[in-house]
Amino acid sequence: MSLIPRHSFFDFDNFYDNFFAPHVHNPSDSVFMPRVDIVEKDNHYEIKADLPGVKKEDIHIQLHNGVLSLDAKMESESSEEQNGKVIRRERRAGSFTRTFSLGAAVQESDISASLVDGVLLIKAPKLTESSSEQRKIEIN
Template identity: 35%
Template structure:
């Protein structure tokens, strides 16, 4: 019997306990797993939309080197539930999230535009002139 099988059987013995315990410990609505991105491309530029809920613009860092883009953010969230004057639940999340990716063309880092609105970072990444992909003939 493997350790996983033993754990599953233990969970089956006390299902209500684990359901209640698991529900109290979940921070899935509060803790970001990663930075989700959408990348669009046209002839002149890439447009990246990155979801970073809970991050302030001064806590987001973007860097571009050649065709590599790096996005990182320090995130702090607090949630408090009260009943009258008593605090019933207080959850705090402090952490960071990061994402890096390569694009098909080098980026003109002097012309990059970054805007944050409602937890969505929008990057406009112009392609560097003269960095077109060239097909190489095989001899």
């Protein structure tokens, strides 16, 4: 069996990332940083975060002064190899925090969250912009 090193020329999964930015450190090498999508719907935003292997109790969502904070941690397995050695370890452990500005008018009760099959879905309402009347200021 032949194993191709992850950062070799033949690693086609990361070929374009490495080709266009060879000097950039690959975040998957050392940190746990899940991908996040933000989708705008008619009356709310959906924030989706890929959190495979993260337990529900290790995810914390808080709202403070209109800023939504998403914190999660993932523990590494603590098993030792009995009959062999680890050739490659790509699964990482760690923690991360992401923040999203929602506006001061959003309340905690307006936000919902669910975790299904390793995907966290947060729904936050859109703020309706108050129509500001434009007035001309006279110069004396």
